[in-house]
Amino acid sequence: MTLAMSRRDFLKVSAALGGGFVLEFCFPLASAATAGAAASEVNAWIVIHPDDRVVIRIARSEMGQGTFTALAQLVAEELDCDWGKVSAEFASPNEHFKRNRIWGSMSTGGSMGVRSSQDYVRKAGASARVMLVMAAAMQWQVPASECLAENGVISHGPTGRKLRYGQVADAAARLAPPQDVQLRDPKDWKIAGKSVHRLDIPDKVLGKPVFGVGGSLHGMLHASIAQCPVFGGTLRSVDARAAEKMRGVKKVVREKDFVAVVADSWWRADQALGKLAIEWDEGGNGSASNQTVQAMLQAGLAEADLPQARKLGDAQAALAGAAKVIEAEYQSPYLSHATLEPQTCTAWFKPEGFLEVWTSTQNGEASMEAAAQASGLPLDKIEVHKMMLGGGFGRRGGPQDFVRQGVAIAKALPGVPVKLMWSREEDMQHDFYRPASIVRMKAGVDAQGKLIAMHTRIACPSILKVLMPKMLGKDGIDFSAVRSFSDMPYTVAHQQVDYAMRNGHVPVGFWRAPGQQNAFYRECFIDELAVAAGKDPVEYRLAMLKPGDKNRLVLEAVVKAAAWGTSLPSGIHRGVAVVDGFGSFTAMVAEVSVSAAGKVTVQRIVVAIDSGYVVNPDTCRAQAESNVIYGLGPILYQENNVKNGRIVESNFRSFRLPQISEMPKVETVLVPTGGFWGGHGEPAILPLAPAVCNAIFAATGKRIRSLPLKHHDLRRV
Amino acid sequence: MLELNVNGRTHTVDVEPEMPLLWVLRDHLNLLGTKYGCGISVCGACTVHIDGEPVRSCTLPVSEALGTKIVTIEGLSQDGLHRIQAAWIAHEVPQCGYCQTGMIMSAAALLAKNPKPTDADIDKTITNLCRCGTYARVRTAIHALAEDPAPIVPKNP
Numbered sequence: 001m002t003l004a005m006s007r008r009d010f011l012k013v014s015a016a017l018g019g020g021f022v023l024e025f026c027f028p029l030a031s032a033a034t035a036g037a038a039a040s041e042v043n044a045w046i047v048i049h050p051d052d053r054v055v056i057r058i059a060r061s062e063m064g065q066g067t068f069t070a071l072a073q074l075v076a077e078e079l080d081c082d083w084g085k086v087s088a089e090f091a092s093p094n095e096h097f098k099r100n101r102i103w104g105s106m107s108t109g110g111s112m113g114v115r116s117s118q119d120y121v122r123k124a125g126a127s128a129r130v131m132l133v134m135a136a137a138m139q140w141q142v143p144a145s146e147c148l149a150e151n152g153v154i155s156h157g158p159t160g161r162k163l164r165y166g167q168v169a170d171a172a173a174r175l176a177p178p179q180d181v182q183l184r185d186p187k188d189w190k191i192a193g194k195s196v197h198r199l200d201i202p203d204k205v206l207g208k209p210v211f212g213v214g215g216s217l218h219g220m221l222h223a224s225i226a227q228c229p230v231f232g233g234t235l236r237s238v239d240a241r242a243a244e245k246m247r248g249v250k251k252v253v254r255e256k257d258f259v260a261v262v263a264d265s266w267w268r269a270d271q272a273l274g275k276l277a278i279e280w281d282e283g284g285n286g287s288a289s290n291q292t293v294q295a296m297l298q299a300g301l302a303e304a305d306l307p308q309a310r311k312l313g314d315a316q317a318a319l320a321g322a323a324k325v326i327e328a329e330y331q332s333p334y335l336s337h338a339t340l341e342p343q344t345c346t347a348w349f350k351p352e353g354f355l356e357v358w359t360s361t362q363n364g365e366a367s368m369e370a371a372a373q374a375s376g377l378p379l380d381k382i383e384v385h386k387m388m389l390g391g392g393f394g395r396r397g398g399p400q401d402f403v404r405q406g407v408a409i410a411k412a413l414p415g416v417p418v419k420l421m422w423s424r425e426e427d428m429q430h431d432f433y434r435p436a437s438i439v440r441m442k443a444g445v446d447a448q449g450k451l452i453a454m455h456t457r458i459a460c461p462s463i464l465k466v467l468m469p470k471m472l473g474k475d476g477i478d479f480s481a482v483r484s485f486s487d488m489p490y491t492v493a494h495q496q497v498d499y500a501m502r503n504g505h506v507p508v509g510f511w512r513a514p515g516q517q518n519a520f521y522r523e524c525f526i527d528e529l530a531v532a533a534g535k536d537p538v539e540y541r542l543a544m545l546k547p548g549d550k551n552r553l554v555l556e557a558v559v560k561a562a563a564w565g566t567s568l569p570s571g572i573h574r575g576v577a578v579v580d581g582f583g584s585f586t587a588m589v590a591e592v593s594v595s596a597a598g599k600v601t602v603q604r605i606v607v608a609i610d611s612g613y614v615v616n617p618d619t620c621r622a623q624a625e626s627n628v629i630y631g632l633g634p635i636l637y638q639e640n641n642v643k644n645g646r647i648v649e650s651n652f653r654s655f656r657l658p659q660i661s662e663m664p665k666v667e668t669v670l671v672p673t674g675g676f677w678g679g680h681g682e683p684a685i686l687p688l689a690p691a692v693c694n695a696i697f698a699a700t701g702k703r704i705r706s707l708p709l710k711h712h713d714l715r716r717v
Numbered sequence: 718m719l720e721l722n723v724n725g726r727t728h729t730v731d732v733e734p735e736m737p738l739l740w741v742l743r744d745h746l747n748l749l750g751t752k753y754g755c756g757i758s759v760c761g762a763c764t765v766h767i768d769g770e771p772v773r774s775c776t777l778p779v780s781e782a783l784g785t786k787i788v789t790i791e792g793l794s795q796d797g798l799h800r801i802q803a804a805w806i807a808h809e810v811p812q813c814g815y816c817q818t819g820m821i822m823s824a825a826a827l828l829a830k831n832p833k834p835t836d837a838d839i840d841k842t843i844t845n846l847c848r849c850g851t852y853a854r855v856r857t858a859i860h861a862l863a864e865d866p867a868p869i870v871p872k873n874p
């Protein structure tokens with residue numbers, strides 16, 4: 001009864017939010033459930049219309065990774081409805097809090113969207129199917145056990161009578177959900193496991209305003225923002241006289257750490273922003289530079305006593321007794337996410353004391369909390385409309401800086417919707433960067449070159465310290481800074497991994513596959529060891545992987561798919577790497593050529609992934625392609641340098657993105673072995689840098705221990 | 718007051734002549750399919766057609782577009798779905814989708830002039846940036862369009 005009440009209230013609230021005030025903002029994916037009064041919410045995830053249309057609510061965000069569709073597939077699979085009648089919409093964050101977080105986590109990162117919610121969304125689908133069958137059985141007055149639901153229709157076996165889901169949805173919605181439901185064996189899947197077309201694509205190719213920057217509300221104003229170029233600095237003073245006189249300018253908003261101009265178009269706001277005379281208090285970091293970052297990290301490596309992220313056997317003693325010790329130091333720079341859609345947030349303080357926010361967020365709950373903090377309003381007086389993200393890659397999850405700013409700006413103009421959009425320059429210079437890090441590895445090998453002991457020291461800023469301090473492990477170990485070493489699958493009896501957390505002033509954040517630098521270091525170093533031992537790099541790795549280890553399985557799969565060991569056209573060379581992470585196991589072979597002038601071309605990538613199960617094979621392949629191009633930029637030329645406390649690069653001329661001509665051929669081999677759920681948004685970036693750099697070694701004999709390649713001279717002499 | 722012909726309709730806008738066309742389209746005409754990515758003519762997210770030519774609207778002063786025929790993604794097709802858009806759906810090209818309207822406008826201009834582009838033609842003309850890495854599928858879809866002028870739209874897109 002109470003559930004029914006709250007459901008009706010929800011429909012009413014949604015109608016008011018979606019229909020009454022919003023004039024142009026497009027909710028192609030958010031209005032379907034509530035359009036038409038007679039739709040029935042069978043449970044929080046599933047709304048069924050009398051004409052059998054099924055609307056599935058999605059709690060996680062969509063940034064191109066396909067979770068929106070994959071989760072709908074899993075629900076529809078268990079519901080056993082007609083996929084052709086399915087649409088999806090984002091669950092309302094406001095309603096989510098009112099209903100005691102009924103949709104579970106809204107956080108979308110760590111390649112977790114599907115794997116961390118598959119169990120409860122499938123159960124929601126199965127539970128709704130049971131309720132629909134019960135409702136039909138009650139109408140026919142027959143035992144439910146005589147009825148079967150399939151493809152949106154319930155049939156009564158003995159009499160052959162049929163009812164469509166839409167005919168019983170209302171009655172089903174009044175029933176109590178079953179205590180326990182049986183989930184389908186994935187081998188019987190009909191909708192999940194298939195490459196159905198993604199639900200979000202048609203709107204995107206039509207240019208519908210589905211993104212955070214896509215909104216347009218009646219009377220809406222636009223804001224452009226400037227933050228202190230030195231991280232951590234604050235606003236001292238602003239002379240806005242010239243700007244305020246400019247055409248279309250409505251207000252200059254001054255806050256502790258930013259200033260924004262609000263105008264009637266974004267260009268006018270941005271032009272006026274450029275005319276502000278701003279004085280910043282840079283704080284104490286105005287002289288930070290690449291050199292100070294290096295010194296900070298090196299000092300970390302030099303520290304005598306460091307907390308240990310892994311200790312197996314006695315690495316020091318084994319190193320002392322090793323036939324040979326091989327050492328290397330590797331490093332990586334800071335990297336910006338550079339989502340193609342800059343950070344954005346539209347906020348509107350409505351006269352009745354309600355705040356509406358539209359934003360591209362990886363975490364609807366975090367956006368609600370940021371909006372509450374910035375507005376001073378309670379959560380039930382706020383709605384965050386989750387829009388499609390023009391790229392996420394970790395930028396729009398933990399940090400909700402853009403929401404806090406958007407809300408603060410709109411607060412200065414009550415009653416008026418204001419859309420904040422960052423300029424590209426602002427976006428590149430105020431990111432939460434992939435940490436710069438330095439790692440020193442020391443390997444003890446026996447007379448045959450077999451690895452018997454490994455001591456790794458990692459100096460790296462902590463992402464958790466910045467974004468989720470409660471998640472830090474004991475002794476302040478940040479798992480994202482030590483991964484691939486702390487959980488290295490190679491059977492080496494003596495291992496020690498030390499972690500020096502050195503944070504500096506540059507904010508760091510989750511950047512696609514956080515900790516992926518370590519995969520580059522480890523897998524290139526293993527290649528060094530294989531070369532020193534005179535062994536084939538695949539054989540060298542296989543000898544250290546236990547039978548049954550899924551790392552071994554994907555390595556064998558990629559070796560087969562890439563025909564490792566066979567001859568290649570002249571000038572093309574192979575490199576290999578295998579890394580697990582984000583729930584999946586990934587191995588890659590890169591085919592690379594290096595011209596006489598030193599230009600590196602990645603010709604072909606073959607990647608094998610075991611994610612346990614595969615919900616949408618085509619989307620998984622697309623994610624592998626995506627990881628390859630996202631990872632290629634930092635291999636070839638991307639980096640963010642620090643000078644005078646600020647980031648040097650400001651736009652795509654100084655922070656280049658690869659073009660279509662640089663896209664290698666990518667062949668993805670999906671080898672799901674079942675029994676576990678792994679991710680796809682990130683795994684394929686892990687082995688990319690080491691596979692490519694190992695291929696460069698094969699081509700040139702030059703060992704790449706730092707990226708990007710533009711700093712290396714690979715010319716043939 | 719300036720007069721602009723956009724998607725076959727004449728619009729009157731009261732803007733300064735140096736305002737880039739992109740912002741006239743987005744903030745004054747509410748045509749939000751054309752995107753901002755860099756503002757310096759590098760990424761191509763803002764690509765529109767001016768008299769059939771692909772142009773990066775973020776750096777083009779609106780004054781230079783007067784008297785021309787401007788077409789945006791919203792006006793690409795007369796009947797809702799252009800064959801290029803259909804091919805984009807059939808080949809599941811977009812990921813986040815943010816760059817894709819610009820990408821489609823560039824592809825449309827290329828195919829209008831060169832119905833059977835080679836890989837080299839594509840490399841030369843499709844210089845739009847995609848952060849998500851949809852390039853392989855952009856190429857596949859363009860080649861497919863060259864083979865089959867009227868792709869089938871999948872039934873349940």
Ligand code: FES
Nearest residue numbers: 754755756761775
């Ligand atoms: S926004 Fe115009 S080229 Fe990037």
Ligand code: FES
Nearest residue numbers: 813814847848849
């Ligand atoms: S699809 Fe995301 S930027 Fe191209």
